Every structure is written in structure tokens, then in C-alpha cells.
Amino acid sequence: MIDRRSFLKLAALGGGAVFMSGLHASVQANTEADFYFVQLSDTHWGYSGDANPEAKNTLHKAIESVNALQHQPDFIIFTGDLTHTTDDPVERRRRMAEFKEIIGGxxxxxIRFIPGEHDASLDSGAAFNEYFGASSYSFDHKGVHFIALDNVSDAGARIGEKQLAWLQADLARQAKDAPIVLFTHRPLFDLVPKWDWATRDxxxxxxxxxxxxxxxxxxxxxxxxxxxxxxxIPHHAAKSLIFPLPAPGSQDKRTPLPWKPDAPFQGLGFREVDVDGKIASVTEFPVIKA
Structure with missing residues (x-):
């Protein structure tokens, strides 16, 4: 687990860790409650292009990095765009089957999943549901309530009234000071709407x-x-496992940043999230650890 002293050392080294403002009051401070999970996102399995000529290897490298962690996480969550979009429903399912086989390593x-628009927007999440189950759900783990929200299966980038009603009912069962973590694919706030970096509702x-x-x-x-x-409420975005995108609103279009042969996998990575009973911290890791 990462404590405040470890955090300060890591931050001084540019490790990419930030203390979060949530998850501190209601988790009991004992070793049984301490845990961490790993978030991986935007693997885009099936992508082929200049933005990552190593696309067939990057997911495998990420899995090796996670497996090499000294202490394994309680769980892993993939927050969408497991596969790269395709108009062919047969190919879509083939990519999902390959992805599922690979992460079996x-x-x-x-391991838990939510869809991205590449997985779900063209068929309202049908293929995703077949391979990975429900696209929205909640669960409890060591005193923390986790919620997975689907804001991609609707092609209009909406959560929708039905799911919002479900969210309201789910939250109603929680105390007002309960530690709650919500996972989603798109940002819930308007980051760059013209880039589809927003959720309409x-x-x-x-x-x-x-x-x-x-x-x-x-x-x-x-x-x-x-x-x-x-x-x-803090909102934290994860790095991708396929290619980095430009800073929000920094250019006209959200085209991938160029691949750098002298710095392969730059900007790609995953994160650990520690909950130590008093405060939670998030640490960003590169795909390949130094």
C-alpha cells in the first residue's frame, strides 16, 4: 500500500501519483480493509495503424507489467474500448473473443469490464453483453461501494433515463458518507464536447x-x-493502452499523437488505486516499467 511518505517520495520523482479527496471517511482503518485495484483502459484490440505499429504486442506487454506487480490487486477493471470499432458484427465478436483469451493470462x-463506444455504440452493446455481461452494475468490496455506468451503448452518448433511475435507486441504499467509486468510459462532465469528450446527460x-x-x-x-x-467530486482519466491523444482542446481534431520509434509506448500505461482506510491514492505506471 502507498502511504503519505511513499507518496511524497514518488511525487518528487515524477511518478504521477496524486492523492484523491474521496474514500477516506468511512473505510475502517485496519489491514483487512486495505486494498488496491488496477484500472486499464482503451486497449482497442484489433487496431492497426501508424499510431501504434506495435498494436499486436502492447496489450501483452501491459499484462506482463501487471503480472509483475509485487502485490497483486484485489481486482482489475477495464474501463472501455476493449476492442477497436468495426462495422462487421462477426469481426467485432472475433476481436472480443481474442481480447478475452489474451487477458486470460x-x-x-x-476482472470486471465496462464498454467503450468502440465496443458498444454500433449494436447497443449486444456483442459486449454476450462476451462480458452487463454493462452497468454495482458491487461492494471491503467497505467501498463500486458502480459501473454505461454511457456508450446509446449512440447519442447518453446514459438514458432508465439507467439514471437505476443509479438513483442504487445510491439511495448508501449512506451519505459512504465511500463510493464510479467507473464510466466517457467523462461525465463537458471536457471537449466537439471531440465527443462529454456525456450529454x-x-x-x-x-x-x-x-x-x-x-x-x-x-x-x-x-x-x-x-x-x-x-x-474528483474525476480521474486513465491513460490508454494503444496510443495517446492530444491535450483537451489543444488542436482542431483529436488525432492520435505520432508514434516515436525512439520512445515506443510513450504516454501509454495503467494505474493502481490504493485504499488504505484513511485516504486513497492513484499511481500511474507506464506499459513497460523501467
Whole structure:
């Protein structure tokens, strides 16, 4: 687990760790409650192009890096775009089957998924549901309530009234100071709407979360580390495992950053999230550890 002293040392070295404002009050401070999980995002299995000529190897390298962690996480979650988009439903399923076979090499067996728009927007999540199960759900782990929200199966980039009603009912069963983690693919706030970096009814979801004092949101989609606050709620974006994208709004189009042969896999990575009973921290790792 990462403590405050370790964090300060890591931050001084440019390790990419940030302390989060949520998850601190209601988790009991004992060794049984301490745990961490790993978030991986935007693997885009099936992608082929100049943005990553090593596309067939990157996911395998990420799995090797996670398997090499000294202490294995309690669970792993993939936050969307498991596969790269295709109009062919047969090819879509083939990619999902290959992805599922590859991640079978992870040591951790407790693995969870949510879809990205590349997985689900063309068929309303049908293929994703076949291979990975429900696209929205909740579960509890060592005193923390986790919620997976689907904001991609709707082609209009909406969560939808039915799912918002489900979210409201799920939250109603939680105490106002309960530690809550929400996973989604797109950001719930308007980061860069013209780049599809937004959820059209995301403000409604945030409004439902606002009465709860210990909420943290993790998402993917934007292929880079990014941190944002809506009121007291922190939102943290994950790096991609295929190619990095430009800083929000920094250019006209969200074209992938060029591949650098002298610095392969630059900007790609995954994160650990530690919950130590007093405060939670998130640490970003490269795909290949130095």
C-alpha cells in the first residue's frame, strides 16, 4: 500500500501519483480493509495503424507489467474500448473473443469490464453483453461501494433515463458518507464536447452523486492522465493502452499523437488505486516499467 511518505517520495520523482479527496471517511482503518485495484483502459484490440505499429504486442506487454506487480490487486477493471470499432458484427465478436483469451493470462481472476463506444455504440452493446455481461452494475468490496455506468451503448452518448433511475435507486441504499467509486468510459462532465469528450446527460448523473460526500469517478476515453473536480467530486482519466491523444482542446481534431520509434509506448500505461482506510491514492505506471 502507498502511504503519505511513499507518496511524497514518488511525487518528487515524477511518478504521477496524486492523492484523491474521496474514500477516506468511512473505510475502517485496519489491514483487512486495505486494498488496491488496477484500472486499464482503451486497449482497442484489433487496431492497426501508424499510431501504434506495435498494436499486436502492447496489450501483452501491459499484462506482463501487471503480472509483475509485487502485490497483486484485489481486482482489475477495464474501463472501455476493449476492442477497436468495426462495422462487421462477426469481426467485432472475433476481436472480443481474442481480447478475452489474451487477458486470460492475467494472474488476477477477479476482472470486471465496462464498454467503450468502440465496443458498444454500433449494436447497443449486444456483442459486449454476450462476451462480458452487463454493462452497468454495482458491487461492494471491503467497505467501498463500486458502480459501473454505461454511457456508450446509446449512440447519442447518453446514459438514458432508465439507467439514471437505476443509479438513483442504487445510491439511495448508501449512506451519505459512504465511500463510493464510479467507473464510466466517457467523462461525465463537458471536457471537449466537439471531440465527443462529454456525456450529454452526464450532469444528471453528477447531480445524483452530489449529496454523497465520498465519491470518486474513474473514466477512460481520452487516452491520457487528467484530473477534474465537479464540486467535491474528483474525476480521474486513465491513460490508454494503444496510443495517446492530444491535450483537451489543444488542436482542431483529436488525432492520435505520432508514434516515436525512439520512445515506443510513450504516454501509454495503467494505474493502481490504493485504499488504505484513511485516504486513497492513484499511481500511474507506464506499459513497460523501467
Amino acid at each position: 492475467l494472474k488476477v481472476r477477479n 452526464g450532469a444528471q448523473a453528477v447531480s445524483l452523486l452530489m449529496p454523497y460526500t465520498n465519491v470518486t469517478v474513474f473514466y477512460g476515453h481520452i487516452h491520457q492522465e487528467h484530473h477534474h473536480m465537479t464540486g467535491h
